[in-house]
Amino acid sequence: MLQALALSHKLLSHQALNEEGCESVLTALLTSFAAQTTQYLHDETLTVKLLQTVLVLSSAQFTLSGDYLAQALTLAFRVLLHSKAPAVQPLAHATVRQIVAATFERTWTRLQESRDADVSDAARLYKVMITDGVCSTNSYPH
Numbered sequence: 660m661l662q663a664l665a666l667s668h669k670l671l672s673h674q675a676l677n678e679e680g681c682e683s684v685l686t687a688l689l690t691s692f693a694a695q696t697t698q699y700l701h702d703e704t705l706t707v708k709l710l711q712t713v714l715v716l717s718s719a720q721f722t723l724s725g726d727y728l729a730q731a732l733t734l735a736f737r738v739l740l741h742s743k744a745p746a747v748q749p750l751a752h753a754t755v756r757q758i759v760a761a762t763f764e765r766t767w768t769r770l771q772e773s774r775d776a777d778v779s780d781a782a783r784l785y786k787v788m789i790t791d792g793v794c795s796t797n798s799y800p801h
Contacts, residue, residue: 660691660698664708671715682727685716689730692737703744710738710747710754717758732758 667684670676676684688709692699699706717723717731735758739751 660695661702661705661708663691664688664705664712668708668712668715671712681716681723684712685723685727685731688712689734692734696737696741699738700742700744703746706738706742706744706747707750710735710750714754714757717761728758728762732762 667688671681671684692709699709713731713735717728723731732755735751735754738747739755742748742751
């Protein structure tokens, strides 16, 4: 399992996968984590490599959005909540913070790019956040 994670991380780091490949890697990570949660949480090396891979997937060089971005964040949160390893906790915190920061940065960039539209800033931000899957239409007060 560690070798598969290391290979996935290396492929992602070298930008050797397209968007579909990235989504496949994330799906495999989620499936593997769900099936072997106990093993992940008791093996610090495996958990660290998992978080590193999720972080690379969520970085600006890839375009994870919508459900895939939400799943990456959920996976990082699960590790944060369930891992008690002292070496993993700070990395899990940092991973969650970086995914959230990257999401808002990407949203802000898209908002700035859409300044030409004749819509208020709040409406543009809402539209971009919906497009990126940051929130659902049900969370917007009507």
